[in-house]
Amino acid sequence: MRFVTTIDIDAAADKVWSVLVDVGRWPEMTPSVTRVERLDDDFGDGSRTRLHQPRLRPAIWTVTEFDPGRSFVWESRAPGVVTTAGHHLTPGDGKVTVRLTLDQRGPAAPLIGLLYGRLTRRYMTQEAEGLKRLSES
Structure with a gap:
């Protein structure tokens, strides 16, 4: 299963990036995250x-790709499914286009996509809109 959300943000790329990677503040940014525990400094x-x-079990996300100022990808594993989420910034004329992706693979992925697809889309939209709100303020 693959989900993609894109949003344009009227802010400098470094501002958007700093908000995005400050994952400890995500509960302030989006109602789709209620608590964050940083396991590394x-x-x-x-x-x-x-x-x-x-509505979801707590999940540990491990950063698998990190391109400072441009993108990061992280991955979470659960029985029967591996979820990979990408966060990509493309700077433009006074704005930044942010593309959020979420891919699920494994034997349980089709069932999880069916059961949680609507929730996943809503959470990704909330994350994108919260990132826009904080970055533009």
Whole structure:
């Protein structure tokens, strides 16, 4: 299963990036995250974060790709499914286009997509809109 959300943000790329990677503040940014536990001091390649989200089990996300100022990708594993979420910034003329992606693979992925697809789309939209709100303020 693959989900994609894109949003344009009227802010400098460095501002958007700083809001995006400050994952400890995500509960202020989006109602789709209620609690964050940073498991490592620095955010970057290999760092881990436990996210608590309504209607979902807490999940540990491990950063697997990190391109400072441009993108990060992290991954969470659960029985039968691996979820990979990408956060990509493309600077433009006085704005930044942010593309959020979420891919699920594994034997349980089709069932999880069927059961949680609507919730996933809503959470991704909330994250994008919250990022826009905080970055533009």
